[in-house]
Amino acid sequence: MENKIEYLIGKEQDFYDFLDGITKKDKVAIISHIDLDGISSALFLQEILKSKGIKTKVLEFTEVGSGAFSKLPKKFKKKKITKIFMSDINEESDYENFEKLKNEFEVFLIDHHPSENKTKDNVLKTKSEHCAAWIIYNLGSKITNLEKLKTLVCATMITEFSYNNENNFNFLKQNFPDLTKDNLMDSEPGNLSETINAGITYFKGDERKIFDLVLKGKTKKLEKYHKIIQKEIQNLIDEFHKKAEFYSEKNLYFYYASPKFSLTSAVATILSLEFPDKTIIIASDVKNEKDFVKVSSRNQSGNVNLNELMKKGIVGLENASAGGHIMASAAKFMKKDLEKFKQNILA
16 A cells, blocks of 8 residues: 655655765764654654665754754764754754754754745755655665654654545554554554653653664563653543633633653654644743743644644744744743743633
8 A cells, every 4th residue: 555645845856866875985874853752753764864875973852942953053063063963853943053053064853843944955845744754764665674664654654644634554563463543552553652752751851762762662661650651640630620710712722831751742642642632831940041941832633723822822032943834833932921921822
């Protein structure tokens, strides 16, 4: 069965041409996001490069947002990097520094986040429903055998809601025939996604540790952290039910959480499945940045464009960034502007 992926920017051959242009003199880096999609994407890219006899010199995981790419040129110059793959990263979140990076190195971006930027060269962009790992898995499967990684790509597609696309769901069913949209999280890839996501949350800031465990097939070592994270998630959900503010005119829940771990995204996702027709916004402090707040938003109905809502929320706010998908998006801004943010999104 053919896996159909529609590209909004670029075409498959652009990736293969960039790959074929890498010589023995080049030193290659991979930059990827810090979630499961980012880790899987980086792993698939590394396997593709390995099949071509190319060693990854630097592997970097990063948050997105203003200034996210500012320190990378200095680091990469020190390592004498010449070519860079970026995966699952919305370049719009730090576009000025993204452009600087492209001016100093040969960069190829593979992503599925909506973007209004006009960079076309060495960019592959799809609709949000196709996660970055799924894109790269398809690209790589045409030049090397990635069969051993099919459970991982399925786990990532579940986390990223890629199964909402009929063709993507058929791929999941092809590999796991008993899978339905009601038992996704009880399936083998569903359990794997929860286990890896728990590890990413528990070891936030040390994504390379998770990458190495996944690469070596040692994800069972993360199961004990899964139990810890699940307990904290349930506590946050219980608190949400007691304390969340509901704005009926916008059909929107807003809750300021104080989690032990970075869980706003996971909790917002779970609550959005409980309240599929409502907008869920979970805010929390930013670790190591006491003056900032981050928010995660979800709405499963698709009736609200959360990418636009988050951008509307930060209008007029200093040092703020926002972006994501129609049904899942995020923002970061200074704590002093919390009320202004709420006014913006409720206006």
